[in-house]
Amino acid sequence: MSLDHLGPSLSDLIKKLQLPADYARIEHITEASTLQELDHWKQGVHLVLDQILRLVQAKCTEELSLEDQGHIIFASSPFAIEFPVQPDRLSAEHEKNILDDWTTHEARQTAQGTLIFAF
Numbered sequence: 001m002s003l004d005h006l007g008p009s010l011s012d013l014i015k016k017l018q019l020p021a022d023y024a025r026i027e028h029i030t031e032a033s034t035l036q037e038l039d040h041w042k043q044g045v046h047l048v049l050d051q052i053l054r055l056v057q058a059k060c061t062e063e064l065s066l067e068d069q070g071h072i073i074f075a076s077s078p079f080a081i082e083f084p085v086q087p088d089r090l091s092a093e094h095e096k097n098i099l100d101d102w103t104t105h106e107a108r109q110t111a112q113g114t115l116i117f118a119f
Helices: 011-018 021-028 031-056 064-081 105-118
Strands: none
Touching: 011 031, 011 064, 021 031, 021 105, 031 064, 064 105
């Protein structure tokens, strides 16, 4: 049973989570409007992940199709994990999570909650 009948479709939400291509060149972007768009996307990810979590909570996992489960895992996993930066890339005083450029702590927590709740 697909979740698409519950409001925003799962496929539409997943599309909103696709990492914008401009993040590949984030260190070289000087246009304020592009940086603003990327930050807007980054801040909105938490809300999209929250919508996915609500969709999952609205259905028992037994009612989620295997395909929907796969889509949810695929969409949520990149935001749920943490990768420390390689020690040689940043000094100790500047260490941060490598994902911090394109995700937030709130998005990470919501994605982790979605994976735990759903599976």
